[in-house]
Amino acid sequence: MIMLMLAVLLIGAPVRPAFAAAAIASAHPLATQAGARVLAAGGNAFDAAVAVAATLAVVEPFGSGLGGGGFWLLRRARDGREIVVDARERAPGAAGPALFLDAAGRPVPGASIDGPLAAGIPGLPAALAHVAGQYGTRPLAETLQPAIEHARAGFPVGDAYHRAA
Incomplete structure (x- = not known):
């Protein structure tokens, strides 16, 4: 019971950002915290997006997983360039x-x-590597670290995860 209460307190703890102009939203608080952690360590928005997506693949695999794909719509602030990354699944060759x-x-x-x-x-694993490598400022291993930590150490499982499992 104490562990459960501690887990609830940790998940509900506010993130104290170390940056002035950024916003992160995701389907899970641990993923949002992962993005904030990467930004606080000097990463840019692309690094944070990779951290969020990778963490969602761990803590919410029924909705966002490495076995799937999607589309990324990016806008680079320094030159206004807009980029679409097609990360949908593909048929075998x-x-x-x-x-x-x-x-x-x-x-x-x-x-x-x-x-x-x-x-x-x-398509998601390749998209994570592409976005981090082409648009991020931190090494991919660093942006994936929060997801790796949750995968190794575990994390509190909510009702949605429990029902999906």
């Missing part, structure tokens, strides 16, 4: 249209969206 046809050459209904043939190569 050897996959082709014939994979979804039956012996008679007809499409198998739903084969591309349900079942083992619907699996793709996750």
